[in-house]
Amino acid sequence: MLKKFKIPDATIGRLSLYSRFLKEADDKGIITVSSQQIAKATGVTPAQVRKDLAYFGEFGTRGVGYNSKELYNYIMKILGLSKRWKVAIVGAGNLGMALSQYKGFSERGFDIVCLFDNDPQKIGRKVSGIEVCPLSSIKDKVKIFNIELAVIAVPAYAAQEVSDILVDAGIKGIINFAPVNITTPDNVMLRRVDLAAQLEYLTYYLED
Amino acid sequence: MLKKFKIPDATIGRLSLYSRFLKEADDKGIITVSSQQIAKATGVTPAQVRKDLAYFGEFGTRGVGYNSKELYNYIMKILGLSKRWKVAIVGAGNLGMALSQYKGFSERGFDIVCLFDNDPQKIGRKVSGIEVCPLSSIKDKVKIFNIELAVIAVPAYAAQEVSDILVDAGIKGIINFAPVNITTPDNVMLRRVDLAAQLEYLTYYLED
Numbered sequence: 001m002l003k004k005f006k007i008p009d010a011t012i013g014r015l016s017l018y019s020r021f022l023k024e025a026d027d028k029g030i031i032t033v034s035s036q037q038i039a040k041a042t043g044v045t046p047a048q049v050r051k052d053l054a055y056f057g058e059f060g061t062r063g064v065g066y067n068s069k070e071l072y073n074y075i076m077k078i079l080g081l082s083k084r085w086k087v088a089i090v091g092a093g094n095l096g097m098a099l100s101q102y103k104g105f106s107e108r109g110f111d112i113v114c115l116f117d118n119d120p121q122k123i124g125r126k127v128s129g130i131e132v133c134p135l136s137s138i139k140d141k142v143k144i145f146n147i148e149l150a151v152i153a154v155p156a157y158a159a160q161e162v163s164d165i166l167v168d169a170g171i172k173g174i175i176n177f178a179p180v181n182i183t184t185p186d187n188v189m190l191r192r193v194d195l196a197a198q199l200e201y202l203t204y205y206l207e208d
Numbered sequence: 209m210l211k212k213f214k215i216p217d218a219t220i221g222r223l224s225l226y227s228r229f230l231k232e233a234d235d236k237g238i239i240t241v242s243s244q245q246i247a248k249a250t251g252v253t254p255a256q257v258r259k260d261l262a263y264f265g266e267f268g269t270r271g272v273g274y275n276s277k278e279l280y281n282y283i284m285k286i287l288g289l290s291k292r293w294k295v296a297i298v299g300a301g302n303l304g305m306a307l308s309q310y311k312g313f314s315e316r317g318f319d320i321v322c323l324f325d326n327d328p329q330k331i332g333r334k335v336s337g338i339e340v341c342p343l344s345s346i347k348d349k350v351k352i353f354n355i356e357l358a359v360i361a362v363p364a365y366a367a368q369e370v371s372d373i374l375v376d377a378g379i380k381g382i383i384n385f386a387p388v389n390i391t392t393p394d395n396v397m398l399r400r401v402d403l404a405a406q407l408e409y410l411t412y413y414l415e416d
Binding site: 008009010012013015016019020078079080081082083085087093094095097098099101102103104105107108110148149151153155156172173174175179181189191193194195196197198199200201202203204205206207 | 213216217218220221223224225227260262286287288289290293295301302303305306307309310311312313315316318343348356357359361363364380381383389397399401402403405406407408409410411412414415
C-alpha cells in the first residue's frame with residue numbers, strides 16, 4: 001500500500017515520462033540508468049528527476065544509478081498502474097472514435113471496454129472491436145465490466161449532463177475533453193484536457 | 209515586446225486557465241477579481257496565482273484585486289495570443305477530423321486552415337469547411353496561408369517523417385498526438401500530448 005498525498009501535477013506528469021523512458025531502457029536490456037540519462041531523455045534537469053523521486057522515498061545507488069526495471073515498476077505502482085483499468089468513452093463522434101482506437105492506452109494499462117452514445121444510428125456499431133452502447137445502459141455496464149474511469153468526448157452543451165450520469169453510475173474518475181468547465185462531487189476525480197491550451201505552450205515561446 | 213524566458217510549463221498551463229476565467233468574468237461584467245476568486249475557479253491556491261503572475265510583473269491593487277479585462281489582455285499577450293495563429297493538421301483520420309472540428313481552438317485564436325493527408329480517398333473532401341489537401345502541397349500552403357503551427361495526428365510509425373516534412377516546410381511549432389517520441393531541430397518547438405498520461409493523473413489518486 002502506497003501513501004497517497006498531494007504532489008504537484010507536474011511531478012505526476014514527469015513520472016509518466018520517466019516510466020516510459022525506463023520501459024524503453026529495460027526493453028533494450030539496459031540494467032542501470034543515471035538521473036542524467038533520465039533527465040536528458042525527458043527534457044528536464046537531473047536535479048528535477050531526483051526531486052520528483054524523493055517525494056516517494058530513496059531510490060538508486062549513489063554513483064551507480066537506478067535499476068531500470070525496479071524503478072519502472074515502482075513508478076508504475078505510484079501512478080496506480082500496477083493493475084489494469086477499465087475505461088468507458090462517452091460520445092462516438094470523431095473524438096470518441098479516435099480515442100477508442102488510440103494505441104497509447106492499452107500499453108499503459110487502460111482497456112477501453114465501452115463506447116456510449118445516444119444516436120440510434122451509432123448504437124450497435126463496432127469501432128475497433130468496441131461496441132457503441134446506449135448511454136442509458138451505462139449503470140449496468142459499469143457494474144458488469146467494473147468500469148472505474150470515463151472519458152467525456154461529447155459537445156460542450158452535453159458535458160455536464162453526461163458527467164452527472166457517469167457520477168450516478170459509480171464512475172470514480174473522469175477526463176473531460178469538451179471545451180467547457182464541468183463539476184463533479186469531491187469523491188469523483190475530474191480532469192479537463194483543453195486541446196487549445198496545448199497549442200498555448202508553443203505560442204508562449206513563439207510570439208515575439 | 210515581452211521578455212521571453214523559461215518559466216515552468218505548469219505556470220503556462222495555469223495562465224491559460226486564469227485567462228479563461230478572466231474572460232468569463234469580463235463577459236459577465238465583473239470588473240474586478242481577487243486572487244482568491246481566480247484561485248477558487250481554477251483549483252489552485254491564491255499564493256500560486258500571485259506567484260505565477262509575479263513572473264511577469266506587478267499586477268492588481270492590494271486590497272482591491274485585478275481588473276478582469278486588463279489582466280485577461282495581459283495574460284493573452286504573455287501567451288502569444290494577442291494575434292491569431294494559422295494551424296495545419298496532418299492526418300485526416302478520426303483524431304485529425306475531431307481536432308479540425310474542435311470548438312475550443314477558434315475562440316483562443318487558432319484558425320485551422322488546412323488538413324493534410326496522403327490518402328487519395330480523403331484528398332479534396334471538406335471537413336467543417338476545411339479542405340483535405342495532399343501532404344505534398346504543404347510547402348505551398350504554409351507560404352500562402354502563413355501557417356506557423358502544426359498538429360501531428362498520424363499513426364506512430366509516420367510521425368517522425370511527417371515532422372521532418374513540417375520542419376522543412378517552415379513550421380515553427382508542432383504538437384504531436386502520435387504515441388511516440390519524435391525530435392525536431394532546436395529552432396522548432398515541439399510538444400507531445402500523451403492522451404494516456406491524462407488518465408494517469410487520475411489513477412495516481414484513485415489507486416489504493
